[in-house]
Amino acid sequence: DTxxxxxxxxxxTQMGNDKSIKCEQNLGHDTxxxxxxxxxxxxxxxxxxxxxxxxxNETVPNRFSPKSPDKAHLNLHINSLELGDSAVxxxxxxxxxxSYEQYFGPGTRLTVT
Amino acid sequence: AQSVAQPEDQVxxxxxxxxxxxxxxxxxxxxxLFWYVQYPNRGLQFLxxxxxxxxxxxxxxxxxxxxxxxxxxxHLKKPSALVSDSALYFCAVRDIEAGNNRKLIWGLGTSLAxxx
Numbered sequence: 001d002t003x004x005x006x007x008x009x010x011x012x013t014q015m016g017n018d019k020s021i022k023c024e025q026n027l028g029h030d031t032x033x034x035x036x037x038x039x040x041x042x043x044x045x046x047x048x049x050x051x052x053x054x055x056x057n058e059t060v061p062n063r064f065s066p067k068s069p070d071k072a073h074l075n076l077h078i079n080s081l082e083l084g085d086s087a088v089x090x091x092x093x094x095x096x097x098x099s100y101e102q103y104f105g106p107g108t109r110l111t112v113t
Numbered sequence: 114a115q116s117v118a119q120p121e122d123q124v125x126x127x128x129x130x131x132x133x134x135x136x137x138x139x140x141x142x143x144x145x146l147f148w149y150v151q152y153p154n155r156g157l158q159f160l161x162x163x164x165x166x167x168x169x170x171x172x173x174x175x176x177x178x179x180x181x182x183x184x185x186x187x188h189l190k191k192p193s194a195l196v197s198d199s200a201l202y203f204c205a206v207r208d209i210e211a212g213n214n215r216k217l218i219w220g221l222g223t224s225l226a227x228x229x
Contacts, residue, residue, distance in 0.1 A: 031215055041201055042222075043222070045216060050215075056216055090156055090157070092156075092157075100145050100147065101159050101162060102157075104158070106156045107155070
């Protein structure tokens with residue numbers, strides 16, 4: 001069974017479109033994250049939810065909007081896509097109370113043309 | 114300011130030789146330190162962590178790391194490298210200033226190439 005899954009795996013779209021990426025974890029974790037990994041492999045935290053509450057909201061354009069319908073799911077919606085949004089987006093999860101270990105999904109490679 | 118540094122962008126080692134991937138950190142308080150590995154076109158995988166206790170931490174795939182408080186380092190090591198160890202390695206430290214938000218500060222990654 002896949003612990004942290006993301007869909008789609010690849011996403012190719014044009015500038016100006018709106019797209020969503022979905023993430024699900026079956027680990028029973030209470031905290032989920034979205035990361036962006038750019039072409040230089042630099043990893044940047046974007047958002048984190050704990051039990052459906054937004055707890056980390058980094059400096060990210062407001063075109064990016066996360067949504068957590070329940071603690072097992074965290075989605076990322078991106079409006080008005082730009083070329084610079086092209087990257088690999090990773091979802092991750094971790095468990096309370098003191099565990100900082102994060103478990104990552106396989107990533108969604110977004111290409112904006 | 115809190116930070117993590119991986120001073121080498123790339124490390125090359127021959128198969129069978131010992132490998133070291135370096136990490137230094139700067140945080141206030143007690144550091145929680147982590148190593149992750151990313152194989153090509155894959156997500157990151159947790160390798161090992163140091164929270165407290167023995168300075169030598171053993172992890173997955175035969176890797177270990179040594180916490181050195183005086184040198185503020187947490188270098189990743191393996192006694193005998195395999196070609197399959199070739200990957201991107203990330204060091205991370207708990208962001209203490211983020212409180213209970215369980216945020217990690219990530220290094221920029223070190224690409225390890227093990228040559229047959």
